[in-house]
Amino acid sequence: MAELTEPQRRxxxxxxxxxxxxxxxxxxxxxxxxxxxxxxxxxxxxxxVWLTKExxxxxxxxxxxxxxxxxxEHARFAHTPTTxxxxxxxxxxxxxxxxxxxLDPFEVASIAARRLVxxxxxxAVHWAALGERGxxxxxxxxxxxxxxxxxxxxxxxELRSALAPIPELRLRAEFLDARxxxxxxIDLVLGLPDADAPLRATRLALDLxxxxxxxxxxxxxxxxxxxxALRFGVPPYRVATFYLEAGTWQAExxxxxxxxxxxxxxxxxxxxxxxxxxxxxxxxxxxxWCAWCPRVEVCPAADPEAVPGPVLGRAP
Ligand code: SF4
Numbered sequence: 044m045a046e047l048t049e050p051q052r053r054x055x056x057x058x059x060x061x062x063x064x065x066x067x068x069x070x071x072x073x074x075x076x077x078x079x080x081x082x083x084x085x086x087x088x089x090x091x092v093w094l095t096k097e098x099x100x101x102x103x104x105x106x107x108x109x110x111x112x113x114x115x116e117h118a119r120f121a122h123t124p125t126t127x128x129x130x131x132x133x134x135x136x137x138x139x140x141x142x143x144x145x146l147d148p149f150e151v152a153s154i155a156a157r158r159l160v161x162x163x164x165x166x167a168v169h170w171a172a173l174g175e176r177g178x179x180x181x182x183x184x185x186x187x188x189x190x191x192x193x194x195x196x197x198x199x200x201e202l203r204s205a206l207a208p209i210p211e212l213r214l215r216a217e218f219l220d221a222r223x224x225x226x227x228x229i230d231l232v233l234g235l236p237d238a239d240a241p242l243r244a245t246r247l248a249l250d251l252x253x254x255x256x257x258x259x260x261x262x263x264x265x266x267x268x269x270x271x272a273l274r275f276g277v278p279p280y281r282v283a284t285f286y287l288e289a290g291t292w293q294a295e296x297x298x299x300x301x302x303x304x305x306x307x308x309x310x311x312x313x314x315x316x317x318x319x320x321x322x323x324x325x326x327x328x329x330x331x332w333c334a335w336c337p338r339v340e341v342c343p344a345a346d347p348e349a350v351p352g353p354v355l356g357r358a359p
Contacts, residue, residue: 050195050290058292059206059233059247064280066243072276075269075302080218082310088222092316094309096227096266100259102312104332106325107342113316116337122169124181130166131181132188132287133230133251134159137210139189140199148186148193156182188253191287199233207235216273223313229267232279244280244297246271251285256293260284265305268297278302 047055055061092113102109111117122130134155139146146154156178159166173181199208208231215226234246248267250260264282272278283294295301319325333339333349 045198045201047197048194051197054195054290055197058281058283058285058294060281064237064243064245066240067277069242071278071299071302072272075299075306076218076273078303079306079310083219083223083313086219086223086314086317088219088313088317088320090320091222091224092313092320093224093226094312094316095225096263099266099308099312100263101332102315103259103262103308104330105328105336106315106319107327107338107344108332108336109312109315110319110325111337113319120165122165127166127169128181128184128188129253130159130163131155131185132192132253133211135185135189136192136231136251139193140203140208140210142200145200148189149182151189152182152185155185188287191290192251195285195287195290205235206233208233214270214274216270218313225266225270225273225309227266227270229271232271234279236275236277242277244277246275246277246279248279248282249285250283251287253287256284256286260293261295262305262308264295265301265308268295269302269305269309272297272302 098109098112101112131152135148135152138155138158139148139151142151156170160170161167170178170181197206199206202208210231212229212232213226214229215224217224229248230251231249232246233249237243237245248264248271250264250267252260261284264284268278268282278297281294281296283292285292315323327342327344329342329344329346329349331346331349333342333346336342336345339345339349
């Protein structure tokens with residue numbers, strides 16, 4: 044491996060880790076899926092229910108917010124400066140690790156922005172509205188985030204064959220003949236499968252964030268662990284949120300208990316979704332999240348302290 048700086052070495056040694064990866068039981072994922080399907084067997088879902096980490100998070104906060112998300116009550120998605128900066132930075136990381144030759148961060152950010160404009164309508168709308176000056180500022184911010192990423196990770200472009208980085212991995216798991224779907228997109232997955240020991244857990248799933256750690260990040264990561272386990276038949280050995288500004292992370296080693304916890308959260312949300320779809324009343328639990336709830340103006344329980352926020356953007 045190329046010579047590494049101290050922060051890069053810390054990531055390699057302590058986050059990616061150099062220890063032997065665990066081998067999981069051959070029936071682990073089948074048991075997990077069976078438990079989920081058994082717990083949901085009596086549910087009557089006339090229409091397919093789609094759950095994501097955002098919806099699971101809403102479920103944990105307030106039944107009304109969860110119901111609003113399931114019903115698609117949020118206005119058509121449009122980027123806020125925060126969400127646009129997030130997708131641009133993620134795309135820049137992707138461009139950086141797949142480029143044929145080394146590029147400077149601003150160039151990488153420019154390519155990433157062009158690709159997003161071509162492929163994602165909400166981003167194209169946001170980008171056009173920024174104007175030339177706003178676009179330059181956004182590119183500078185993406186270049187800053189990429190620089191922070193490079194400062195913390197070994198050079199992934201050069202280590203593609205060793206670390207098999209997969210950016211923006213979209214995954215979906217279906218249950219009950221696709222009447223329940225769990226989906227998500229993982230910012231970055233590292234790790235080659237072991238051809239000689241396919242049940243060895245060799246993957247690390249990463250969420251890249253700016254800003255500070257939040258308690259819900261750990262629960263989000265468990266959703267990724269469950270999705271990876273169900274899709275690949277082997278869970279990741281570890282999941283982590285990486286905080287770009289500080290170069291620190293919050294990580295959890297994945298074992299059956301972690302997967303079971305994520306499965307129970309999925310089952311609880313699916314059961315409540317079915318209850319609501321059958322005309323049930325949501326249990327309202329006001330809190331700071333009322334600020335981005337589409338029902339905040341009409342809800343009798345809305346937190347009066349919550350300042351209405353940009354409901355069009357993705358809730359934090
Ligand atoms: S306004 Fe607040 S309490 Fe009411 S449904 Fe929305 S999140 Fe729940």
